[in-house]
Amino acid sequence: xxxxxYVLKEEDMPRKWYNxxxxxxxxxxxxxxxGTGQPCGPQDLAPIFPMNLIEQEVSTQRWIDIPEEVLxxxxxxxxxxxxxxxxxxxxxxxxxxxxxxxxGVSPAGSxxxxxxxxxxxxxxxxxxxxxxxxxxxxQWGSALAMCCSFFGIxxxxxxxKISYNQKPYRRLMMETWGAKCTASPSSETKSGRSILEKDxxxxxxxxxxxxxxxxxxxxxxxxKYALGxxxxxxxxxxxxxxxxxxxxxxxxxxxxxxxxxxxxGGSNFAGLAMxxxxxxxxxKNIDIIAVEPASCPTMTRGPFAYDFGDTVQMTPxxxxxxxxxxxxxxxxxxxxLRYHGMAPIVSQLILDxxxxxxxxxxxxxxxxxxxxxxxxxxxxxxxxxxAVAMTIREALKAKEEGKEKVxxxxxxxxxxxxxxxxxxxxxxKLSDHELPQAQIDAALxxxxxxxxxxxxx
Amino acid sequence: xxxxxDALKAAPPENEFTIRCPRLGxxxxxxxxxxENLGHPCFKTLDCWFSYFDVHAHFKxxxxxxxxxxxxxxxxxxKIFSLMDLIEQAKERKDIKE
Numbered sequence: 107x108x109x110x111x112y113v114l115k116e117e118d119m120p121r122k123w124y125n126x127x128x129x130x131x132x133x134x135x136x137x138x139x140x141g142t143g144q145p146c147g148p149q150d151l152a153p154i155f156p157m158n159l160i161e162q163e164v165s166t167q168r169w170i171d172i173p174e175e176v177l178x179x180x181x182x183x184x185x186x187x188x189x190x191x192x193x194x195x196x197x198x199x200x201x202x203x204x205x206x207x208x209x210g211v212s213p214a215g216s217x218x219x220x221x222x223x224x225x226x227x228x229x230x231x232x233x234x235x236x237x238x239x240x241x242x243x244x245q246w247g248s249a250l251a252m253c254c255s256f257f258g259i260x261x262x263x264x265x266x267k268i269s270y271n272q273k274p275y276r277r278l279m280m281e282t283w284g285a286k287c288t289a290s291p292s293s294e295t296k297s298g299r300s301i302l303e304k305d306x307x308x309x310x311x312x313x314x315x316x317x318x319x320x321x322x323x324x325x326x327x328x329x330k331y332a333l334g335x336x337x338x339x340x341x342x343x344x345x346x347x348x349x350x351x352x353x354x355x356x357x358x359x360x361x362x363x364x365x366x367x368x369x370x371g372g373s374n375f376a377g378l379a380m381x382x383x384x385x386x387x388x389x390k391n392i393d394i395i396a397v398e399p400a401s402c403p404t405m406t407r408g409p410f411a412y413d414f415g416d417t418v419q420m421t422p423x424x425x426x427x428x429x430x431x432x433x434x435x436x437x438x439x440x441x442x443l444r445y446h447g448m449a450p451i452v453s454q455l456i457l458d459x460x461x462x463x464x465x466x467x468x469x470x471x472x473x474x475x476x477x478x479x480x481x482x483x484x485x486x487x488x489x490x491x492x493a494v495a496m497t498i499r500e501a502l503k504a505k506e507e508g509k510e511k512v513x514x515x516x517x518x519x520x521x522x523x524x525x526x527x528x529x530x531x532x533x534x535k536l537s538d539h540e541l542p543q544a545q546i547d548a549a550l551x552x553x554x555x556x557x558x559x560x561x562x563x
Numbered sequence: 564x565x566x567x568x569d570a571l572k573a574a575p576p577e578n579e580f581t582i583r584c585p586r587l588g589x590x591x592x593x594x595x596x597x598x599e600n601l602g603h604p605c606f607k608t609l610d611c612w613f614s615y616f617d618v619h620a621h622f623k624x625x626x627x628x629x630x631x632x633x634x635x636x637x638x639x640x641x642k643i644f645s646l647m648d649l650i651e652q653a654k655e656r657k658d659i660k661e
Binding site for chain 2: 139146150151153154242243244245266268269272273296297301304305308309311312313316317320321323324325333336337370399468488489524526527530535536537538
């Protein structure tokens with residue numbers, strides 16, 4: 107019988123996380139504090155994060171020991187299996203060998219617990235009694251709820267009210283794991299009350315929910331806040347995905363030519379890709395692709411530049427991808443793209459040509475998700491479908507070229523509590539629209555005079 | 564629906580038409596995006612809806628120039644800075660409370 111899954115033994119699970127900050131071809135430029143203009147220091151974040159996590163946030167140490175207590179909890183779903191996608195290969199008629207790392211096997215159904223468990227642990231060590239967070243659809247909130255329960259920490263989740271009403275199953279998952287889930291805006295915080303005074307029927311927003319979660323953390327010495335993406339320590343914790351995959355690819359007797367991950371905030375992509383990016387930095391020839399939605403692009407449609415937080419160019423400077431600081435006429439709008447929330451590490455590695463970014467339209471992602479479900483069986487979360495779609499593109503390209511490429515992608519989570527999006531797809535309620543290149547070019551002219559990071563020539 | 568690259572419609576889609584919100588991670592209709600920010604549009608509304616109708620012209624007409632700039636031009640900071648801002652705001656609220 108051919109091997110479908112490559113499963114590591116628990117004792118073979120990596121004992122250290124990998125931190126690519128140690129190997130960045132271009133060292134990251136530190137963010138400057140908006141108030142002082144000086145590099146941000148640990149104390150700036152101390153009111154909401156424990157110092158042990160802040161130390162990881164700024165660490166340039168290559169390997170960071172995974173505490174035994176975290177490893178012990180990881181064994182509930184880790185090592186996660188690596189699959190060979192024989193049926194997908196057959197459906198595509200491709201000579202490519204496709205592998206995927208199944209992160210949907212965690213109890214919460216996604217890669218998110220990889221960092222939630224670490225954050226819960228470090229908070230426990232630091233004496234935190236309660237962790238607050240915000241959540242939309244609930245993928246992050248449910249992951250944190252589960253992990254807090256493992257360490258006996260109270261978990262308070264402010265769930266955006268529209269999501270609270272629309273996604274009852276995620277809310278119930280959080281409550282099952284013992285979290286207190288409150289619809290935001292709520293009457294429990296000053297910021298929530300002030301919103302409700304103005305609009306008692308407010309459907310809430312992620313911004314409101316974050317404000318409430320941070321307010322609770324700042325107001326109580328025993329409470330801290332946790333974030334599930336973007337920040338460096340999150341990327342470090344997720345590196346276990348790629349570290350396991352390296353061992354599993356060895357078991358399979360292959361090494362990937364192409365690595366693919368969907369990139370929203372960057373954590374699942376970085377988790378798989380960064381350990382392989384290290385190999386690439388050291389000379390391996392790998393094509394590493396971060397995939398994002400074409401409808402809300404962050405990485406694929408702008409050069410890397412210092413960006414300004416306001417139109418008078420006074421507020422924070424941080425190197426990131428951008429389309430410009432001024433408004434660009436319709437239908438393109440660049441204002442939000444630069445703040446879409448991509449991890450700065452991922453942006454820098456694009457600039458350094460270690461990874462590249464691609465975008466896919468939503469119809470292509472759902473078509474790919476359906477192809478994957480009907481061949482491999484698993485129903486992907488909509489974000490995960492971006493990686494599936496790019497994998498199919500690469501596999502078909504290999505078919506055209508007659509090359510037996512080895513493709514590895516991160517299957518970051520299942521979509522079993524997200525079937526509404528599939529219903530919209532099957533009901534013909536989704537559409538795509540291409541943005542004309544001329545309008546993109548016009549947008550890029552807008553930033554010609556902006557200062558660039560010193561490495562961007 | 565097929566991919567389109569023809570002229571954009573002028574009017575917003577009906578409320579039954581939903582798109583995936585990249586921030587929340589589920590489907591929302593235009594009405595939500597339009598009022599998400601304390602009764603004002605979400606700062607990403609133009610990014611997310613540009614391919615469905617002429618959302619820029621729509622808000623140019625509906626909003627004052629000042630509000631338009633405030634919402635769409637002076638928007639969100641990188642995560643690390645927005646967290647610092649929120650910490651400061653929360654401290655201020657705490658001081659007032661005390």
